[in-house]
Amino acid sequence: MGSSLTQCVDSGPIASLAMRLKVSAKTPLAPSRVSRSLARTFSLWRDPNHKRLRDAIDKIATNSGFSAELLSESLDALLLPFTAQSLESFAARVKIAPRVVGFVMPGNVAGAGIHEFAQALITGAGVLVKTASAEPSFFAEFAKTIAEVDPELAARVATIAFNRGQAEFTRALQDSCDELVVLGDDATVEMLERGGPVIGFGSRVSGALIAREALAPESIDALSDSVARDVTLFEQRGCLSPHHVFVEDETGAEAHRFAKHLALALERLARKLPPPAAIDIGATAAIRALRETSRWRKMAGAPVDLWESAGFAWTVIYDSAAPFKISPQYRTIHITPFADFADFTSRLETVRGQLEAFAIADPAEHLDEQRSWLRRAGVSYFAAPGMMQSPPLEWPHGNGAFLSRVLRIDE
Amino acid sequence: MACGLRSMRESPPMTSIYDQVLSFIRSPDPNRFESVALDVFRYQFERIAPYRDYCLSLGVTAQTVESLDRVPTVSTVSFKYAELRDGPAERVFMTSGTSIGRDERGRHFVPRLDIYRTSAMTHIAPMLFRDRRRMPILAIHPIAERMPESSLGQMISWCIEDFGTERSVCVANPQGLEIERALEFLESAQRSTEPVCILGTTAAAGALFEALRAEAKPIRLPAMSRLMDTGGAKGQANPLDAAEVVEMAARWLGIESSMVINEYGMTEMCSQFYDATRFNSAHDEPPGKRLKIGPAWLRATARDPVTLAPLPSGSIGLMSYFDLANVGSVSALLTEDLGSVERDGVRLIGRAPASEARGCALGIEQFRRQAEKRSAGA
Numbered sequence: 145m146g147s148s149l150t151q152c153v154d155s156g157p158i159a160s161l162a163m164r165l166k167v168s169a170k171t172p173l174a175p176s177r178v179s180r181s182l183a184r185t186f187s188l189w190r191d192p193n194h195k196r197l198r199d200a201i202d203k204i205a206t207n208s209g210f211s212a213e214l215l216s217e218s219l220d221a222l223l224l225p226f227t228a229q230s231l232e233s234f235a236a237r238v239k240i241a242p243r244v245v246g247f248v249m250p251g252n253v254a255g256a257g258i259h260e261f262a263q264a265l266i267t268g269a270g271v272l273v274k275t276a277s278a279e280p281s282f283f284a285e286f287a288k289t290i291a292e293v294d295p296e297l298a299a300r301v302a303t304i305a306f307n308r309g310q311a312e313f314t315r316a317l318q319d320s321c322d323e324l325v326v327l328g329d330d331a332t333v334e335m336l337e338r339g340g341p342v343i344g345f346g347s348r349v350s351g352a353l354i355a356r357e358a359l360a361p362e363s364i365d366a367l368s369d370s371v372a373r374d375v376t377l378f379e380q381r382g383c384l385s386p387h388h389v390f391v392e393d394e395t396g397a398e399a400h401r402f403a404k405h406l407a408l409a410l411e412r413l414a415r416k417l418p419p420p421a422a423i424d425i426g427a428t429a430a431i432r433a434l435r436e437t438s439r440w441r442k443m444a445g446a447p448v449d450l451w452e453s454a455g456f457a458w459t460v461i462y463d464s465a466a467p468f469k470i471s472p473q474y475r476t477i478h479i480t481p482f483a484d485f486a487d488f489t490s491r492l493e494t495v496r497g498q499l500e501a502f503a504i505a506d507p508a509e510h511l512d513e514q515r516s517w518l519r520r521a522g523v524s525y526f527a528a529p530g531m532m533q534s535p536p537l538e539w540p541h542g543n544g545a546f547l548s549r550v551l552r553i554d555e
Numbered sequence: 556m557a558c559g560l561r562s563m564r565e566s567p568p569m570t571s572i573y574d575q576v577l578s579f580i581r582s583p584d585p586n587r588f589e590s591v592a593l594d595v596f597r598y599q600f601e602r603i604a605p606y607r608d609y610c611l612s613l614g615v616t617a618q619t620v621e622s623l624d625r626v627p628t629v630s631t632v633s634f635k636y637a638e639l640r641d642g643p644a645e646r647v648f649m650t651s652g653t654s655i656g657r658d659e660r661g662r663h664f665v666p667r668l669d670i671y672r673t674s675a676m677t678h679i680a681p682m683l684f685r686d687r688r689r690m691p692i693l694a695i696h697p698i699a700e701r702m703p704e705s706s707l708g709q710m711i712s713w714c715i716e717d718f719g720t721e722r723s724v725c726v727a728n729p730q731g732l733e734i735e736r737a738l739e740f741l742e743s744a745q746r747s748t749e750p751v752c753i754l755g756t757t758a759a760a761g762a763l764f765e766a767l768r769a770e771a772k773p774i775r776l777p778a779m780s781r782l783m784d785t786g787g788a789k790g791q792a793n794p795l796d797a798a799e800v801v802e803m804a805a806r807w808l809g810i811e812s813s814m815v816i817n818e819y820g821m822t823e824m825c826s827q828f829y830d831a832t833r834f835n836s837a838h839d840e841p842p843g844k845r846l847k848i849g850p851a852w853l854r855a856t857a858r859d860p861v862t863l864a865p866l867p868s869g870s871i872g873l874m875s876y877f878d879l880a881n882v883g884s885v886s887a888l889l890t891e892d893l894g895s896v897e898r899d900g901v902r903l904i905g906r907a908p909a910s911e912a913r914g915c916a917l918g919i920e921q922f923r924r925q926a927e928k929r930s931a932g933a
Contacts, residue, residue, distance in 0.1 A: 425893060428860035429873055433891045436630035443605060444636035456861055 150304045158272075158313060161302040162244050162320030165270025168300045169242040172268030175235035179266055181294035183228035188289055190223055192216060196289045203281035204254045209420040210379055215254065217417055218377040219282075221533040222255045226262065230537045240268040246321030247271060248308075248336065250328045251278030253382035257327045257345075258286075259539055260546045264325075270300040274317055276328075280305050308332065315339060325546060345542040348383040348500035348522075349470060350532060351492075353514060354402065356392045358505035364405050367505055370530030371477075372409035374503055375458075376417055377533045380473040383500040384525070384532050387471040388478045390488060392511070396447060396464045399481035403462040407451035410458040410475055419457040423474050430472035431456055438463070467491045485513050492521065500542075501525040503532050572598045573667055576852070576882045580673050583851035589623050592854070592877050595886050596626045598641075605637035606885050623854070624865050628875045628889035631823045634661035639884045641666050648706040650822045663706065663823050666883035671825040674880035675710050676717050678850040682829035683752070683783055683816055684718045691722035693740050695732060695755030695763060698725045706822045707785060711754045718752070732759055734766045741767075741774045741808070750779035753808075756786040757817075760804070761795045767807040775809035782810050783829075785818040787905075797843035812842070819847050819903060823888060825880035826853040831900060838899070848900040852879040855901045857894060871895045871904065 150157050188194045201215045208215075245264040249257045257273075261283070264271050273283045284303045291298035306313040314336065318324055324342045326333050333344035352374065358367055374386050389406070391399035438450040438461045447464040458475035468491055469478045482488040492499070499522045504515065515526065524543055525535045540547055572594060579591050600607050600617040610616065610627045620626055633639065634650065636659075645668045650661035665671050680687070692715050697705060699712040715723045726737040744751045753760070760782060767773060782804050787794070795803065797817055804810040813832035820827035828847035831838035838846050849855060856865045857872035866872040874892045881888070894903040 425860055425871065429891060429893060432860055432873070433630070433632065436889070437632045437635075440630065440633045440636040443608065446636070 150302065158304060158316040159320050161304065162246075162270075162272055162317075165244045165272055165300060165302060169244060169268060169270040172240045172242045173297060173300070175238055175240065175266045175268070176232065178268075178297060179231035179235035180228070181290065181297045182226070182262055182265065183231045184293045185286070185289050186223055186226035186231075187228075188293070189286065190220060192220070194289070196285045196292075200254070200281050200285035203285075204279060207279060207281070208254075209422055211418040211420065214376070214379065214417040214419075218533060219255055221377055221531075222258065224534045225536045226258075231262070231266070234263070234537055235266050238263075238267045242268045243270075243322035244320065245269045245271050246317050246324045247273045248317070248324070248326040248328060248332070249273060249275050249279070249283060251276030253378050254279050254282040256382060257283075257325070259535070259537060259541060260325055260327075262537065263546065265297065265300065271302075272317070272321060273301070273303045275303055275305050277305065277307060318342075343545050345383075345545070348498055348542070349468075349495060350384050350386050350499065350501040350503075351468065352386045352389040352503040352529060352532075353488075353506070353511060353518075354389060354391045354504075354529075355506040355508060355511050356398060357508045359391070359393075359398050359402055363507075364402065365409070367529055368402065368405040368409035369413070370505075370528070371406055371503065372413045373530045374527075374532040375406075375410065375475055375477050376413050379420065380471060380475055380477075382533070384535065385473070386477065386501075386503060386532060388466070388468050388480065390491065391479060391481050393481035394483045396462075396481045399464070399479055400449060400462050403449065403460050403479040404451065406477070406479065407458070407460040410460065410477075411453060414453065414457045414475070419455075419475065423456060427472050427474055428456055431459055431474060431476055434461065434472060434476065435459060467493070468495045470495075485517070488514055489517050492518075496521045499523045501527060501532055501535070503527050503529045505529050573670060573882055576879045577670055577673060579879055580670070580677055580850075580852050585851060588851070588854060588879075591879060592623050592626070592886065593620070595879055595882050596620060596623075598882070599885055602641045603639055603885060605633070606639055609633070623877060624856075626877065626887045628858075628863070628887040629885050630889045631661065631821060631891070633885075634663055634823045635659045638662070638664065640664035641883045644883075646709070647704065648709070648822050649704040661823060664884055665825070670880055670882060671709075672713055674826045674850065674852065674878075676713055678827060679710075679714065679829070680717075682835045682848065683714075683781060685835050686779065688750075689718055689720050690749060691724075691740075691744065691751045692719040693737065693744075693751060693753045694723070694725035695727050695737065695753060695759040697727045697729055701725065701728050706820075707756070710827075714752075714754060727755065727759060732762050732766075734762070737763055738766065738770070738772070741776065744776055744780070745774050748777050750777045750781070752780070753782045755784065757784040757795060757800060758786060760784045760800060761793070764795075764803040764807045773807050773809070778811075779814065780808070780810050781814040781816065781834075782808065783816050783818055785820060787817075797845070798841065801842040813839070815842070817842070817845070817847075819901075821890070823881075823884075824853075824876060824878050826850050826876075826878045828853075828855075828901060836899075844902075846897060846900040846902055849876075853877070855896050857896050857901075858889070863889070866895075868897055869895050874901065874903070 189197050201212050204215055205212045247257055261271060275283055287301045287303050290301055318339045326336050326342045327345045330346040333346045336342045352371055391402055393399045435452055438448050441448040449462040451460040460477055462479045464481055466478055466480045502518050502523050504526055524540045575591060597617040600610055609629060613627050615627050644664035644666055646665050648663045694711045696711055697708050699709045702708040724740055726733045784800055801812050801815045804815045813834040816830045818827050818829050828849040830845040831848045833839040854877045856875050857870055858875050859866055860873045871893055874894045875889045877887050891906055892903055894901050
């Protein structure tokens with residue numbers, strides 16, 4: 145029925161599940177039919193009282209330590225773009241391609257991979273989802289709702305769980321699927337690539353770019369709240385979470401002012417979306433090291449400032465000299481002013497090719513040069529601040545690797 | 556009377572605090588550690604302005620601290636940004652630079668080298684030269700005269716003076732290892748019955764193993780020969796873990812496992828820890844899981860990374876140290892290393908990973924590796 149998680153104890157179930165999906169996919173459902181069923185499913189999952197969603201949130205909260213409030217808000221942001229209209233529009237443009245698509249899902253962000261999952265189903269594929277041991281719940285619960293909405297569609301979905309160290313299971317997954325999509329860190333993608341061709345979504349980071357006009361007194365609080373939301377959702381652990389905010393500002397005074405506002409906004413949001421009760425020791429140590437470095441640099445007279453919550457709820461670091469900094473996550477963000485285009489690009493050179501998304505606040509629309517550079521540097525999604533976790537259904541994730549190579553969109 | 560005592564403690568005689576520490580190192584008394592440490596803290600609070608400012612920013616003064624657990628620890632990164640010094644330094648040691656970003660190096664100002672030397676040599680003696688014999692020493696890290704800013708180089712120079720023979724040789728300079736000279740030393744040692752000692756970084760030991768492997772020339776050093784490596788993965792192209800160092804030392808040098816002793820130290824600290832093996836202790840654990848033993852004038856504490864509260868024995872936390880031998884800078888240090896404290900020593904599990912390298916977000920370590928790859932290719 146494809147509505148529950150199969151915990152594999154040997155590799156046999158993988159091949160038989162794949163075979164079942166293959167048989168189902170031979171009589172494909174019309175894309176419009178799939179899109180309607182998915183629209184109904186997504187609509188249920190945007191209802192905060194939907195039982196399957198609540199069950200998923202409870203399980204994910206238990207596994208990850210994230211607060212239920214944070215998860216609820218984060219998942220709602222992720223699912224926001226899956227409207228009946230967007231699904232229908234996509235369905236109208238694809239060709240049916242009956243096959244079995246395997247997915248290896250990541251453990252850091254619940255629901256990551258949902259775009260590719262929905263796209264594959266709409267094209268008539270059967271999908272075999274290998275969930276992460278750190279996050280086995282989202283797709284298992286989502287599949288249950290699909291089964292309740294459309295059992296025939298649910299027959300084209302199976303979720304499985306096994307430890308990624310079990311090489312024979314991974315081999316069975318690769319051998320059984322026509323395509324394998326892998327979302328994870330670069331090491332996971334590289335490991336699976338050794339077993340055959342995969343469509344890999346490896347490690348990526350995101351940022352934000354703010355034009356000076358966006359910092360007008362009447363708009364700075366709203367902007368700060370929006371950036372705080374982007375930083376906070378999913379505890380900053382996904383590829384769409386910003387790590388560093390660059391502010392157009394020659395002197396640094398405006399960027400510093402924004403950093404202060406952002407700290408206040410993060411504090412406000414932490415009351416609404418509580419941080420985890422405990423975070424892993426490595427991340428805590430890394431955040432502490434970052435705070436200590438900033439504190440001592442500031443004491444030494446460097447153009448650095450630090451705002452920090454009591455405990456480790458959030459951290460804002462203003463650093464006028466910093467190149468793009470990778471955050472230790474958990475609502476830790478750097479703010480840096482940039483004087484001009486050359487200054488901006490020089491600060492991002494180290495992450496060129498590893499960027500996924502950028503939030504841009506540019507009311508006067510004069511940062512086109514920066515936007516073009518970011519696109520060339522690999523950015524696949526530009527968002528308004530506050531919308532970074534809501535990329536559209538046809539987001540060319542990872543520079544469109546899945547869209548262009550697998551879906552064969554009828555352009 | 557009580558007031559009078561407190562007043563004396565608040566302002567220890569300025570001229571004697573160094574001698575008080577030196578006397579403790581020469582004749583440690585665990586029962587006196589805390590009182591000497593508090594005297595050292597109060598002295599440092601008074602004399603070292605950036606440390607005093609830091610303490611005051613936390614609402615701590617010399618008067619409000621009544622136990623060692625309450626002494627504010629400074630992050631070792633502070634040595635990069637502040638001059639934590641008590642007057643003029645006899646020597647300044649510098650941390651190694653980073654491969655990306657601004658080249659910010661920590662500076663440890665040491666006003667009295669004799670205290671550093673006494674601390675380092677008094678503890679290395681039972682840990683590495685327990686048999687108290689002099690032997691030829693092969694330095695695979697530049698000695699002090701070649702690299703005066705290196706605290707390891709200084710320690711090696713002292714070892715050569717205190718434990719070496721006239722056949723001791725340094726085969727390293729700041730540019731790298733002189734492999735030919737190292738091999739000459741080892742081949743000559745192989746023909747002798749006199750044990751030798753090799754001192755240097757893990758990276759240099761790795762380079763030596765690689766050279767022997769390339770020449771397919773395994774050496775069989777005399778029994779009781781030994782290797783002390785330090786620094787772990789730092790600076791290594793293909794990092795060797797502790798077990799690999801032991802295995803390579805056996806394969807390429809014929810050094811027995813218990814004679815391969817890893818040192819854990821840092822430029823910012825004048826005292827060091829060494830692997831406990833059956834050569835120097837009653838412990839006999841596999842490399843990588845070995846307890847590390849520090850001297851009696853160095854107290855280790857594992858702390859909760861959020862609250863910095865001391866953790867009970869065996870619990871993993873951020874490692875902090877109070878090193879009396881750091882009397883001329885700051886003694887209460889907070890590192891970025893994770894580990895636990897046990898009755899006889901500490902067990903380290905390494906540097907805190909910057910973030911979990913899973914999912915489609917980029918972990919800092921992964922980013923750093925990629926950035927390093929890029930700079931290497933540039």
